[in-house]
Amino acid sequence: MQKKIGYDARMIENSGIGIRIQHILKFWSLNSKEAKLYIFGDPSRLKKYDLPKHAEIIPYLTKIYSPKEFFGHPKMAEMDVLDIPHFNVPLRYLRKCIVTIHDLIPYHFKETHASIAKRIYLQIVLRSIKWFAKSIIAVSKYTKDDLIKSFGYRSETITVVYNGIDLHNFAKHPTAKVNSFLKTYHLPKQYLFTVGIGKTHKNFPFLLSNLEVLWKQGTLKLPLVIGGISKEIPNELLDFQKENPNRIFFLEHLPYDLLPLAYQGATLFVYPSLFEGFGFPVLEAQTVGTVVLSSDASVLPEVLRDSAIFFDPKNNQSFQTKLTSLLSNQKLQKETQKKGLLNANRFLWKNVLKPYYQLYQPILKES
Structure with missing residues (x-):
């Protein structure tokens, strides 16, 4: 029946x-x-x-x-x-x-x-x-x-x-297509990427305050691109952008088929979340070959295993040390990228x- x-x-x-x-x-x-x-x-x-x-x-x-x-x-x-x-x-x-x-x-x-x-x-x-x-x-x-x-x-x-993960949508694109995307959306050629604006558990104040320290020290040169903005940008973020010109960019809400290009254009994907039930973005980044620097909170170690570099999302020193050491270590980036691609394939x-x-x-x- x-x-x-x-x-x-x-x-x-x-x-x-x-x-x-x-x-x-x-x-x-x-x-x-x-x-x-x-x-x-x-x-x-x-x-x-x-x-x-x-x-x-x-x-x-x-x-x-x-x-x-x-x-x-x-x-x-x-x-x-x-x-x-x-x-x-x-x-x-x-x-x-x-x-x-x-x-x-x-x-x-x-x-x-x-x-x-x-x-x-x-x-x-x-x-x-x-x-x-x-x-x-x-x-x-x-x-x-x-x-x-x-x-x-x-x-x-x-x-x-x-x-x-749907590999029909999340797959690596030719470099020319990525460059064209960056030009269309007025993004820098190299950047850190994150998503999830506007929710407390996404831990944005922690991320921004730590990046500001590294920018002012001259330890970090890469700007930050924030994706996933579907409504108005909060005033506190606009104020932060004014205080840090050319260091923070906002990416409007993208059609799902363009998301891989935003991830692929990034040098690193940074995810400072305090709490997730699953965490789609970390896998989306890995699928296109972008290295993930992730919080070690809640479900993220379960999803990522050993395929990402982890930091304590409540510890400034932990984040700053992990970010700067990862950016200066090309070998570690390549190893982490390979592990990331293998990990993403667990979730077809x-x-x-x-x-x-x-x-x-x-x-x-x-x-």
Whole structure:
């Protein structure tokens, strides 16, 4: 008997979660004879992406994190399974939900969900998922362990399904194409690159203050390019740019197919994050051969293993020493680059999604 699977794709254009949604739908491999796929979301957005040909789109425009979300969409009542790619679940249909949890950043960094209402929402949802969800997916072992430690989830109820990399998009480009990209976007020929502006856990004040010290000392010549800017640039960053002319550049939000060029043009990719559930950017950098200098916090050692140079994201000396020594050591850069390419290949979508589809097999056989 053909099962009806509903997939909530409303966040398909969000960073991180959106990339996962896009690629799960792009590489969807469940047999259409066994499972009919219904995609819930905004049709005007969904039509921009590579969706399974047999899938049916159901308009669903309810806002993320709104009370109305608890009730879901009326069509969800007809589904055998609901695949919810974030913890914003329809509580009404929770017993038929496979829920993916990316991280507990809203729980650990209270400013992301500062109001009492949002804090209560978080507690209700995460505890409800623990007790009533059909299945639970975490995008890393770190997130799985965090759910166990912070909310008392049982280990055996959580399946780890990593995020992946799409080599059709993230692959090295000819040097001429990279140079043309740099010229078009008025970027320097050599630079440090980072992404993730505007969120406390991304640790930007730490990064900028340390770079400013090295620039003023004359120890560092390379400027910094900041990518991932989708809204207005914060005033404090504009002020920092004025104080450090020709040393900081802002890169507007790029189409996904141009992102590899921004990474590839960089001398180093620097990631000072205090907390991640997975960390797409470090793998994106490695896939195009860019060396990664990463924080050693949360999930990053799990994802990167020995393929990056790590620093303590709360220790100024650790960061400054690791950055300057890496830039002065060409041999270490080449060794790290090779390890990075090998590491990124561990996360090809076709491989990382195997446990995801294995999770569906007993569900498809249910009578």
